[in-house]
Amino acid sequence: MKPFTYQRAATPAEAARVAAEMPGSRFIAGGTNLLDLMKLQIETPGHLVDVNHLGLDRIEPTAEGGLRIGAMVRNTDLAADKRVRRDYAVLSRALLSGASAQLRNKATTGGNLLQRTRCPYFYEPSKPCNKRVPGSGCAALGGFNRNLAVLGTSDKCIATHPSDMAVAMRVLDATVETVSPDGTTRSIPIADFHRLPGDTPHIETQLGRGELITGVMLPAPIGGLHVYRKVRDRASYAFAVVSIAAVVAPGRARLAYGGLAHKPWRVEAAEALVADGAAAVAKTAFAGARTTPENAFKLPLAQRLTASVLADGKV
Template sequence: MKPFAYLRPGSVAEAVRAGAENPGARFLGGGTNLVDLMKLGVETPGLLIDVSRLPLDHVTRTEDGGLRVGATVRNSDLAARPEVRADYPVLSQALLAGASGQLRNAATTGGNLLQRTRCPYFQDISKPCNKRSPGSGCSAREGVHRDLAVLGHSPDCVATNPSDMAVALAALDATVRLEGPEGERTVPVTGFHRLPGDNPDQDTVVRPGELITEVVLPPRPDGSASLYRKARDRASYAFALASVAAVLAVRDGRVAHASLAFGGLAHRPWRARAAEDLLRGAPAGPETFARAVDAELEAARPLRDNGFKVDLARRLALGVLTELASPAG
C-alpha cells in the first residue's frame, strides 16, 4: 500500500472542501471495499477523508411518510430498523443478502453505493482493464466472464455492479443527495450509476469533491408488497449471479403498481422499464409476468460463457412476481 495522508473533518463542508482541493482524494466510511482496493494497488489515493464520524447516521421520516437514511448508517443497522422491515422489506432483505455479518456491521449506506466491481481483471493490476486504466483494453471479454454483464455492456467493459442494496433502492425509486463544491443536488438512484460506454472508469455521476449525505426513500405505494431474491454460487458471502428486487400492488386482479430491478446483470442496477410498462394495468398472472420479463430480457447480449444468467434472471423475476401477486404475498 502506498503512503497516504489522513484527514478527519469536523463538518460536511470541511470534507467537501478537502475533497475538491485534493484531486484523487477518497472519502472513507467503513472502508470495506476501498481499503481492500488500496491493498491491491487498484486505488492509490493521496488523501483519505474520514467521514465516518460526521453527523450523517440518521434514519428519520420525511414529511410525506418516506424515509431519510444518512450516508454513514451501517448496513446491519439499516436492515434491522423496524420502519425499514415494515415499509421497505425489499431493502432489508437485500442488505441481509450482502457480504457477511462482520462486513455489514462496518459498511455504510454511502459506501455501499460507491463500491466498485469485483471483476477479477479490475482487481489484478497486472492485467489490462479499461476501468482501471482507460485505453488498456478489456481482458474479461475473451477471458473469464462467467459472472459478468449480459445487459448494457460495451466493447470497453463488461463489469457488473456488485451492490445488493442499490438494486433494492432502484426498485424503490430512491434518490441520492450529494453535497459538493457547487452546493447540494439530488440524483435518482436509477441514474446514479453509469453504463460503461466509452468511459468505463466512471462508475457513477458523482462529481469531483461531492459527498453522499443521504438517501431518500419515497412513501411505500398503497397496497404494495416488495421482495428481493438473489442467486449466487454459495449460500452466503457471495455476489449475485443475478438478483431481482420488485415492488408490486394488485387491485381487482390487475397490476396497479409495478417496479422491477435486476442485479448482477449490468454495470448498474438494471431498472426493468419495458417490463413495468407491460405489467401496469394488466392481469396479475403468469402470462402477463412472462410476457413482461421476456420483453425486458430481449435486450440481453450474453458473452461466450454467461448466457445462463438470462434464464436465471427470468426465473428469479417470475418467482418474485408470482409470490408478490399471491394473496399471501
C-alpha cells in the first residue's frame, strides 16, 4: 500500500470537487474492494476522499412511486429493507447471494457498482493486464479464462463484472444518480453506466473525473415473479459462473445476466421472444458471443437457466 492522504468530505459536491482537484484521488466507502487492491498496489491512490458521512445512507420513496437508494446504503441494509423485499425481491436476492455477511455489512450500493473484476491476471502484477496497466496486453486471452466473459469482449480484455447487485438493478431499469465536481447532477441509466472493454478496458464506467455516485433510483414496482439464480462453484462466497436476474409473469419476462460480460448483460429484443422459448431468447441475447474452450459452457448454461426461469414463471 502506497502512502496516501485522507480526508472526509462535508458534502457530496465537495467530495467530487476534491476528487477532481487532487491527482490520483479515489473515493472510499466500505473499502471492501479498494483496500485489498491497494495492498496489492493494483490501486495506488495518493488521496482518499471518505464519502461515508455525507447523509447518503437513506432509502426513500420517490414521487414516481419508486425508491431512491442512497449510495452509502450498505448491502445488508438494502437487502433487508421491507420495501425492497416486497417490491424488488430480485434485488434483495441478488445482494444476499453475494460475498459474506461481514462484507455486506460494509459494502455500499455505490461501491458495489464500482467493484473491479476478479480476473486472476488483474490480480497478478507480474503478468500483463490492459486493465491494470493499459497497453501491457491481456494474459487471460490465452490463459485460464474459465470464468471470464463471453459477450461484449474485445481482444484487449475478457474480464467480467463481478457484481450480483448490478445485474438485478439492470433488470429493474435502475438509474444511477451522480454529482459532478462543478455541482451539477445527472442520472445515468444503468444500461449505459458500465462500459464494454473495447480498447480501453481500464475505463469501466461513464463516470467523469471526480464524479460521485449519490444514489440509485428504482422505478415504480413492476410486479411479477422476482428470481435471482446464481450458479457458482461452491454454495456460498463465490463469484457467479453465470447468474440470471429475472422478473417473469405469464407472457412477459425481463432477463439480465451476470458472469457473461464486462457489465450486466440484458438484451431487451430477446425478451420479446420469450413466447418462442429459451433457445430463441438465447439466440438473440447471446448473438455475437466469443468463447474459449474453457468458458464456452457458459452459453448453454445460461440458456438452461433461462428455460428454467421461464418455466418457473409460467411465461
